[in-house]
Amino acid sequence: xxxxxxxxxxxxxxxxxxxxxxxxxxxxxxxxxxxxxxxxxxxxxxxxxxxxxxxxxxxxxxxxxxxxxxxxxxxxxxxxxxxxxxxxxxxxxxxxxxxxxxxxxxxxxxxxxxxxxxxxxxxxxxxxxxxxxxxxxxxxxxxxxxxxxxxxxxxxxxxxxxxxxxxxxxxxxxxxxxxxxxxxxxxxxxxxxxxxxxxxxxxxxxxxxxxxxxxxxxxxxxxxxxxxxxxxxxxxxxxxxxxxxxxxxxxxxxxxxxxxxxx
Amino acid sequence: xxxxxxxxxxxxxxxxxxxxxxxxxxxxxxxxxxxxxxxxxxxxxxxxxxxxxxxxxxxxxxxxxxxxxxxxxxxxxxxxxxxxxxxxxxxxxxxxxxxxxxxxxxxxxxxxxxxxxxxxxxxxxxxxxxxxxxxxxxxxxxxxxxxxxxxxxxxxxxxxxxxxxxxxxxxxxxxxxxxxxxxxxxxxxxxxxxxxxxxxxxxxxxxxxxxxxxxxxxxxxxxxxxxxxxxxxxxxxxxxxxxxxxxxxxxxxxxxxxxxxxxxxxxxx
Numbered sequence: 208x209x210x211x212x213x214x215x216x217x218x219x220x221x222x223x224x225x226x227x228x229x230x231x232x233x234x235x236x237x238x239x240x241x242x243x244x245x246x247x248x249x250x251x252x253x254x255x256x257x258x259x260x261x262x263x264x265x266x267x268x269x270x271x272x273x274x275x276x277x278x279x280x281x282x283x284x285x286x287x288x289x290x291x292x293x294x295x296x297x298x299x300x301x302x303x304x305x306x307x308x309x310x311x312x313x314x315x316x317x318x319x320x321x322x323x324x325x326x327x328x329x330x331x332x333x334x335x336x337x338x339x340x341x342x343x344x345x346x347x348x349x350x351x352x353x354x355x356x357x358x359x360x361x362x363x364x365x366x367x368x369x370x371x372x373x374x375x376x377x378x379x380x381x382x383x384x385x386x387x388x389x390x391x392x393x394x395x396x397x398x399x400x401x402x403x404x405x406x407x408x409x410x411x412x413x414x415x416x417x418x419x420x421x422x423x424x425x426x427x428x429x430x431x432x433x434x435x436x437x438x439x440x441x442x443x444x445x446x447x448x449x450x451x452x453x454x455x456x457x458x459x460x461x462x463x464x465x466x467x468x469x470x
Numbered sequence: 471x472x473x474x475x476x477x478x479x480x481x482x483x484x485x486x487x488x489x490x491x492x493x494x495x496x497x498x499x500x501x502x503x504x505x506x507x508x509x510x511x512x513x514x515x516x517x518x519x520x521x522x523x524x525x526x527x528x529x530x531x532x533x534x535x536x537x538x539x540x541x542x543x544x545x546x547x548x549x550x551x552x553x554x555x556x557x558x559x560x561x562x563x564x565x566x567x568x569x570x571x572x573x574x575x576x577x578x579x580x581x582x583x584x585x586x587x588x589x590x591x592x593x594x595x596x597x598x599x600x601x602x603x604x605x606x607x608x609x610x611x612x613x614x615x616x617x618x619x620x621x622x623x624x625x626x627x628x629x630x631x632x633x634x635x636x637x638x639x640x641x642x643x644x645x646x647x648x649x650x651x652x653x654x655x656x657x658x659x660x661x662x663x664x665x666x667x668x669x670x671x672x673x674x675x676x677x678x679x680x681x682x683x684x685x686x687x688x689x690x691x692x693x694x695x696x697x698x699x700x701x702x703x704x705x706x707x708x709x710x711x712x713x714x715x716x717x718x719x720x721x722x723x724x725x726x727x728x729x730x731x732x733x734x735x736x737x738x739x
Contacts, residue, residue, distance in 0.1 A: 269558075314628050327636060
């Protein structure tokens with residue numbers, strides 16, 4: 208694979224939670240392709256969320272976790288940065304502006320719809336009101352929630368439905384023009400219709416960003432993703448094009464999992 | 471014994487107990503209202519204690535409670551934020567939490583004695599600052615525990631979402647987490663205010679009382695609760711009537727603040 212197709216490259220990555228002896232992730236090697244959707248599947252406790260949460264180093268919110276190996280983030284000019292070497296809070300902030308995250312439960316802030324999206328922009332140091340307004344509007348449109356919210360931008364975001372809140376959270380992340388978006392089971396708290404809307408939105412988003420999605424739902428992984436990584440007990444068992452994983456897996460374990468024999 | 475019969479007996483006994491308990495509350499409220507309202511006159515609110523009114527007492531009581539809040543709310547909130555957001559629930563945090571809980575149940579007269587030794591004796595006499603400090607000491611643990619508990623109700627995903635959006639920890643705490651816990655913390659502040667505004671023991675020998683109107687915090691300070699305590703022991707009917715009136719006014723104030731606090735929490739849901 209040519210290097211310039213890769214936005215993030217995980218190399219020999221070990222992760223150990225604070226106060227635990229054994230690593231939760233062992234020697235993970237995983238490339239994340241640019242403008243593609245990479246799905247991570249596996250049974251509960253396999254480490255897929257742990258890996259996802261290493262990619263924007265949100266683990267650092269809690270002290271004592273240890274990383275080994277490399278996670279390289281490639282810039283537009285091909286320059287690489289090992290995000291595991293970051294130490295200063297300012298560098299973390301810059302990283303998280305480039306690598307956004309959407310959580311399992313919608314997490315609207317207790318403020319208006321407009322302010323929810325504008326908040327990240329203000330954190331990024333943008334002060335120009337006109338620019339903020341335009342970017343909020345564009346983000347809401349990109350997240351396919353503009354029609355529902357344009358008449359109630361100043362109302363509290365807590366009044367939106369679960370699916371709308373989740374799209375608002377996506378809008379909030381998209382507004383920062385990130386390079387990578389990490390989705391941690393973004394639809395597992397939503398009804399089927401909202402799930403469909405979010406999936407369409409994610410498929411649409413890959414024009415502009417690279418997407419990594421953790422999901423328990425194998426249909427979702429097969430519908431949505433270009434690449435799939437199957438993880439089990441802290442190991443990356445298999446990584447390939449999604450169609451290969453689902454139609455012709457090379458590992459017995461992968462086959463057993465996707466055919467529902469365990470997990 | 472028949473279990474249906476046993477069920478009935480338990481039902482009757484517990485209902486009776488509830489009625490007795492609530493009965494006393496209403497008895498107190500009715501007596502207080504009756505005696506209080508009949509003793510209330512317009513002049514009660516316009517005259518100072520020296521002229522048979524409670525104007526200076528109300529102002530004094532509120533001044534001290536508000537000043538105490540001005541000290542206790544920021545201190546207590548910051549301590550609560552430390553406990554919930556920065557301490558990582560380590561040993562120090564659990565020591566502080568336990569001490570704060572012990573403080574909350576410390577007898578208020580003990581706090582009064584402590585402040586007397588610290589702020590009254592060395593300064594040569596009763597003064598309002600001592601009363602303010604005593605009230606603040608009573609208030610701080612309540613605010614700590616409210617802040618701590620209300621912040622605990624804010625889901626950790628909200629903090630993570632803020633961090634994931636490129637926020638620094640202190641900004642997320644101040645701009646999002648506190649906002650999410652705002653109603654709960656405000657209610658806690660109101661309830662603790664209602665608690666200290668009705669306190670007598672911490673004021674009894676710290677700020678004591680004053681018959682005249684004053685805003686000088688270095689002097690003895692007029693207090694509604696201490697006045698009720700004093701007036702009720704006087705032999706003349708006028709003093710005792712004024713005590714009833716003052717007690718009624720105090721109860722209404724505490725009741726209103728409590729109701730306001732409850733109304734705020736209900737509105738949130």
